[in-house]
Amino acid sequence: MKSSNNLSDKLASYLYRLDYMKHAASNPSPIHVETSAYGLLLLKEARGDVVISGRSYPLQRHKVFVLEPHAAVKLRIHQEDRADYYYIRFHALQAVEQGCYEPAELDCPVELFPAHFQILMDWIHEMESKLRSGNSWDSMKANIIFQEMIAALFQDAVREQQQPDWNQAISVTMDYMERNYHQNITRTKLSEMAGMSADYYSRAFKKKVGKSPMExxxxxxxxxxxxxxxxxxxxxxxxxxxxxxxxxxxxxxKFKATTGRSPTSYVKKIKYSDKIASLKHLLTGHLIALGIEPYAAVINNAYPVTTRFRNTVALGDFKPDLEKLMSAKPDLIITSEFRDYEKSQKEKIYDQIAPTITLPYYQDWRDHFMTIAKIVGKDNEASDWLERYECKAEKIQKQLKARIGDETILVVGIGEGRMCVYGQRNIGTVLYGDLKLGVPRGVAEIDHYKEIATLEELAAFEGDRILLTSFQHDGTAHMDSAIRSEVQALWANQQWLALKAVSNRAVYAMYDSQHLYTCYTSLTHDLFLDKAQQLLMSDSSKCQS
Incomplete structure (x- = not known):
């Protein structure tokens, strides 16, 4: 076993990519190890042996084998026994130069004896569930979970000859509780996972965390x-x-002992509270659409509506200042995060200040809006607002259809030394979704935005009309000036002047409004309906230079 820091650093530096997984819960089926791919064989139950590249290894429950590329693998299970195992195929890559990767050599043991096999199985079941959904985002999440699993597995392998790390063992059980709180979890089960006696585990846990495992x-x-x-x-x-x-x-x-209120009293307090802290502009926009100025919020010129607040406690420019958040003493915190693990870590911090609701970043804006409305007890108002919005969108859509027909609209974001094409989210959800305007070639494949390095790339989208807006505006006067300079440079560039929309004088300017029209929220979308009508229905609004 190579347990040096060098091996640990090498294993940590590689990129790992989940390729395929299979569960066998009957007689063993053949295992094919693909060229350039590694494999993991995780045994829940099995007796017999496995022959890997001519060498035999005994099988036993809760054991893991690492299979190298090209390895010949044959399982030999006792006839009276039932095999129960998982085979996972994955790629390991190492960087050889900037942006270039090649297959890596893991150089780790064939046999692994993970300290926390049940946690590995929990990860595997979660990966299985997401892969079965057929959703591409779930596939990405399955690969993220695989990264966590492979990191834990290899860290165990590197540490196997070292003294037990009780702090690490307790952290593993804490993570297990965070993921599996809905299951029947006992102190005995947690102590076994940590490799300690139940009493010693409880004392060690309380010393580290300040409360017992069950608390x-x-x-x-x-x-x-x-x-x-x-x-x-x-x-x-x-x-x-x-x-x-x-x-x-x-x-x-238990709820009343912890919060000081019954569940019913708690819900009433939150729903009728005016002390809501919003940590994201997109959620702030929903509150404003519901007629609520947040009690506390992140405020900056990038989303200019926030600078108009008169009574809102400013929590910071882009990220909330924890001291300001604590001083504000809100009754409820609402935020949004990209990833579940990011959400979990931040929620632990925020929830010490006030109850925290974290909405998934990629959830549809209408779902965000209705969720916020439910929290603040404005379900009916939100339904009425959405009905008015749909009617307004339908009316404007018919007007625009009559004027521009099937012409495509390309949204180009301008930043300091950077340029992008906006896709289906944010401004695109209104243009291409609610208003049903023509989608330029290639834009349907862009979720949020795609950075463009050259005007040749921009020309490939072949937009009949172009909306110029801001890209990654930080709300500063410097960025305002930089974007204006970038736009001026475009109008002096012959490649820009040769674009179809530019030569047809079908370019519209919105870059002086920061992210007023490009934030993914109900308020922004409603404002953009009006802006799109104003720009596209009038020749006088076209940008000439």
């Missing part, structure tokens, strides 16, 4: 219950069971 687990469950109480109309019994409590009566007692 920590109850806190996680209460935190999740708070979100369910605000976001769903489910019964107390359903919510109690969904977060891991045995019945609603124990849940209610």
């Amino acid at each position: 920590y687990l109850a806190d996680i469950r209460i935190r999740q219950a708070k979100q369910s109480l605000l976001l769903t109309g489910d019964s107390f019994r359903s919510i109690a069971q969904s977060v891991g409590f045995s019945d609603e009566f124990y849940f209610s007692r």
Whole structure:
């Protein structure tokens, strides 16, 4: 076993990519190790042996084999036994120069004995679920989970000859509770995962965390219950069971002991509170659309509507200042994150200040809007707002269709020394979705935006009309000036002048409004409907130079 820092650094520096996984829960089927791909064989139950490239290894439960590319693998299971194992195929890549990668040599042991096999299985079940959905984003999330699993597996391998790290073992159980709070979790199970006696584990856990394992687990469950109480109309019994409590009566007692309020009183307090802190512009926009000025918010000129607030506590320019957030003492915090693990870590911090609702970044803006409305008790107002919005969009869509027909609209973002084409999210969701305007070639494949390095790339989209807006504006006067300079340079460039939309004088300027029209929120989309009507229905609004 190579357990040096050099091996650890090498394994940590590689890129790992999940390629394929299979579960066999009957007689073993052949395992084919593909050229250039590695494999993992994770045994839940099996007796017998496995022959890998001519060498035999004994099989045993909770054992993992690392299979090298080109390896010949044959499982020999005892006839009276039933095999239960997973085979995972993956790629390992190493950087050889800037932006270039080649297959890596892992140089790690063939046999691994992970300390926390059940956690590996939890990851595997989560990967299976996401891969079965057929959704491309779920496939990406499955690969992210695989990164966590492979990191844990190889870290175990590197540390196997070292003294046990009790802090690490306790952190593993904490992570397990965060992921599996809804399951039946006992102190005995956690202590076994940590490799300690139950009493020693409890003492070590309390010394590290400041509370017992079961108190920590109850806190996680209460935190999740708070979100369910605000976001769903489910019964107390359903919510109690969904977060891991045995019945609603124990849940209610525990909830009141932790928060000082009954579940019913808690929901009423939040729904009728005016002390809501918004940490993201897109959520701030939803509050404004509902007629609510947030009690506290991140404020900057990049989203200029926030600078008009008169009574809102400023929490920071782009990220919330934790000291300011604590001083504000909000009753509720709302935010949005890209990834679940990022959400989990930040929620732990924010939830110490106030109950926190974290919305998935990639959720549809209408779902965001209705979720916010439900939290603040404005479901009916939100439904009425959306009905007015749909009617307005339909009316403007018919006007624009009559004027420009099937002509395509390309949205070009201008930043300091940078340029992009906006896709289906943000401004695109209104243009191409609600207004049903023509989508230029290649834009349908762009989710959020695509940076463009040259005007030749821009010409490939062949937009009949171009909307010029800002890209990654930081709200400063310097950025305003830089964007104006970039636009002036475009109008002095012959390649720009040769573009179809430019030569046809079908270019419209919106770059002086920061991200007023490019934020993914109800308020912005409503404002952009008006702006699109104003720009596209009038020749006088075209940008000449």
